[in-house]
Amino acid sequence: MLSIKELQEKITLAFSKQTFKGEPSLLYAPIDYTLSQSGKRLRPLLVLIACEMFQGDIEKAINPALGLEIFHNFTLLHDDIMDKAPIRRGKDTVYKKWNTNIAILSGDAMFILAYDYVIKTDPTLLPELLRLFNKTAIEVCEGQQYDMDFETQNNVSIDDYINMIRLKTAVLLGCSLKAGAIIAGANKNDIENIYEFGVNIGIAFQLKDDLLDVYSDVKKFGKITGGDIVTNKKTFLYLKAFELAKEEILSKLKKFFSLDESDSNIKINGVKAIYNELNIEELTLIEMQSYYDKAITNLNKIKIQDERKQNLLLFTERLMKRES
Amino acid sequence: MLSIKELQEKITLAFSKQTFKGEPSLLYAPIDYTLSQSGKRLRPLLVLIACEMFQGDIEKAINPALGLEIFHNFTLLHDDIMDKAPIRRGKDTVYKKWNTNIAILSGDAMFILAYDYVIKTDPTLLPELLRLFNKTAIEVCEGQQYDMDFETQNNVSIDDYINMIRLKTAVLLGCSLKAGAIIAGANKNDIENIYEFGVNIGIAFQLKDDLLDVYSDVKKFGKITGGDIVTNKKTFLYLKAFELAKEEILSKLKKFFSLDESDSNIKINGVKAIYNELNIEELTLIEMQSYYDKAITNLNKIKIQDERKQNLLLFTERLMKRES
Numbered sequence: 001m002l003s004i005k006e007l008q009e010k011i012t013l014a015f016s017k018q019t020f021k022g023e024p025s026l027l028y029a030p031i032d033y034t035l036s037q038s039g040k041r042l043r044p045l046l047v048l049i050a051c052e053m054f055q056g057d058i059e060k061a062i063n064p065a066l067g068l069e070i071f072h073n074f075t076l077l078h079d080d081i082m083d084k085a086p087i088r089r090g091k092d093t094v095y096k097k098w099n100t101n102i103a104i105l106s107g108d109a110m111f112i113l114a115y116d117y118v119i120k121t122d123p124t125l126l127p128e129l130l131r132l133f134n135k136t137a138i139e140v141c142e143g144q145q146y147d148m149d150f151e152t153q154n155n156v157s158i159d160d161y162i163n164m165i166r167l168k169t170a171v172l173l174g175c176s177l178k179a180g181a182i183i184a185g186a187n188k189n190d191i192e193n194i195y196e197f198g199v200n201i202g203i204a205f206q207l208k209d210d211l212l213d214v215y216s217d218v219k220k221f222g223k224i225t226g227g228d229i230v231t232n233k234k235t236f237l238y239l240k241a242f243e244l245a246k247e248e249i250l251s252k253l254k255k256f257f258s259l260d261e262s263d264s265n266i267k268i269n270g271v272k273a274i275y276n277e278l279n280i281e282e283l284t285l286i287e288m289q290s291y292y293d294k295a296i297t298n299l300n301k302i303k304i305q306d307e308r309k310q311n312l313l314l315f316t317e318r319l320m321k322r323e324s
Numbered sequence: 325m326l327s328i329k330e331l332q333e334k335i336t337l338a339f340s341k342q343t344f345k346g347e348p349s350l351l352y353a354p355i356d357y358t359l360s361q362s363g364k365r366l367r368p369l370l371v372l373i374a375c376e377m378f379q380g381d382i383e384k385a386i387n388p389a390l391g392l393e394i395f396h397n398f399t400l401l402h403d404d405i406m407d408k409a410p411i412r413r414g415k416d417t418v419y420k421k422w423n424t425n426i427a428i429l430s431g432d433a434m435f436i437l438a439y440d441y442v443i444k445t446d447p448t449l450l451p452e453l454l455r456l457f458n459k460t461a462i463e464v465c466e467g468q469q470y471d472m473d474f475e476t477q478n479n480v481s482i483d484d485y486i487n488m489i490r491l492k493t494a495v496l497l498g499c500s501l502k503a504g505a506i507i508a509g510a511n512k513n514d515i516e517n518i519y520e521f522g523v524n525i526g527i528a529f530q531l532k533d534d535l536l537d538v539y540s541d542v543k544k545f546g547k548i549t550g551g552d553i554v555t556n557k558k559t560f561l562y563l564k565a566f567e568l569a570k571e572e573i574l575s576k577l578k579k580f581f582s583l584d585e586s587d588s589n590i591k592i593n594g595v596k597a598i599y600n601e602l603n604i605e606e607l608t609l610i611e612m613q614s615y616y617d618k619a620i621t622n623l624n625k626i627k628i629q630d631e632r633k634q635n636l637l638l639f640t641e642r643l644m645k646r647e648s
Contacts, residue, residue, distance in 0.1 A: 023466070104406060112462045
């Protein structure tokens with residue numbers, strides 16, 4: 001059985017063999033620029049881990065794995081326009097480096113490329129793989145729309161939030177694992193369990209992200225913490241605090257969140273103090289753990305030897321303990 | 325053999341059975357809004373005409389036909405953002421009615437829907453259909469990028485222009501016919517010839533569009549003529565005029581094209597007078613005819629009875645003679 005490191009090397013090698021250059025150059029240069037930044041490459045790794053876990057042929061999974069990574073990067077490219085995000089992975093975003101029109105169109109082209117890679121596999125798998133991919137892709141769009149809706153909505157519940165991150169982030173992790181399992185020819189129950197495992201881990205993963213924004217070590221995190229607080233982003237922490245805060249604490253919380261970006265230090269420190277008072281870090285960890293536990297229940301239902309589950313378990317633990 | 329009218333009714337009926345509503349409503353409402361405007365529905369009709377021509381099963385072709393229409397509408401939706409076009413088919417464009425973010429994201433979702441319909445057919449056809457669809461989709465993006473590039477480029481040749489409209493418009497007509505032929509199980513040569521037929525007709529179709537903008541009867545055309553002149557769009561007519569104009573006429577042409585939109589009547593009439601002097605209408609018709617002739621050569625190579633080609637021929641002649 002290949003190790004995580006060996007699987008990662010397969011992905012790096014496969015990406016290094018691709019070329020995304022072409023004419024007209026303003027269409028292809030942003031694609032090449034985006035895909036040559038490596039990122040974490042979580043999604044293709046999940047495809048290969050699942051394929052390996054069910055003793056599938058990794059070679060059949062490589063192209064769909066790249067396809068899911070390209071799809072993920074396409075969504076980031078378009079999201080960055082919508083979110084007006086100037087920086088991604090320490091570099092200018094495409095719309096900032098070029099312009100909005102180029103970011104829209106090169107994103108569209110990248111989306112087509114994603115399909116092109118997803119379909120480069122055993123043709124008999126196409127109907128199932130494409131149904132999965134289409135369903136996931138549309139859910140990711142739904143998640144992004146809910147996320148945008150929430151910006152101006154004052155009655156977002158924690159359930160709404162969990163549903164949003166399930167769609168925007170978690171289903172693509174589930175899809176990656178499921179794609180690997182389909183390619184390996186796993187049975188229907190195992191395929192559904194690994195999908196649900198991925199979705200639950202994905203929710204825990206996003207909750208961890210919310211936490212890291214507030215409670216991480218700046219040096220390890222690699223960016224300034226408190227960004228979500230400054231922009232009033234309705235994260236789990238924000239929603240939990242508003243759920244729990246009463247009277248004086250509630251009015252202080254509202255006051256701090258009404259400060260604008262020029263007062264960012266006062267705002268971050270003020271909100272953090274209230275989060276500490278309300279025990280928000282602990283509560284977020286408990287919520288995270290509950291999704292992690294659900295995921296482990298899904299994993300336990302998969303009827304293969306425990307040792308074949310080790311890669312996935314190891315990788316998941318690293319994700320949960322990560323500091324950036 | 326079904327008539328064009330009967331095939332059109334099949335498309336209308338199939339569209340009327342679909343629902344594009346869903347949650348979050350800001351994602352789905354623009355899709356429903358776009359797809360409930362009927363438009364010409366040329367592309368799905370071409371799919372069915374080709375399928376019928378090669379004696380295929382129309383029922384297998386309906387979903388892919390809808391998919392190509394949805395894809396076409398997706399490209400219009402994103403193009404309207406890039407071109408800042410406020411009106412389409414007499415109604416506000418999506419980015420104008422909602423906003424740019426919603427237009428980007430609902431466009432993305434519509435693109436996924438297009439794939440969803442394209443794949444709802446005989447699974448053994450998927451590899452070939454998807455290779456065709458992906459290739460076409462990426463070419464349409466390339467065409468749109470060239471079109472945007474040309475806005476700021478001063479050395480656009482007529483060959484560049486023909487290549488741009490081939491990519492932006494013509495290949496999707498070729499793809500529609502080819503998809504129908506693939507679904508009908510036509511032989512390889514016939515499939516390639518009907519594709520080339522579609523591409524050549526597509527180029528002629530766009531040249532007709534360029535002509536109609538300047539030389540159509542406003543009442544029949546349904547919109548104000550001269551729009552391309554006002555916006556200095558580098559159409560075939562524009563490029564041909566600059567190719568032929570010398571000395572005094574050239575400087576007059578430059579002068580009229582340097583007028584801004586507030587002088588639109590003077591600009592349109594001035595440019596039209598020069599077009600008339602240079603015989604541009606006639607020259608465009610000759611160019612159109614040359615692509616029509618190429619298309620007919622392609623059609624003649626298709627080895628089926630002439631009577632089976634009648635629908636396509638009739639439909640193509642109508643396209644060429646259209647006044648709007």
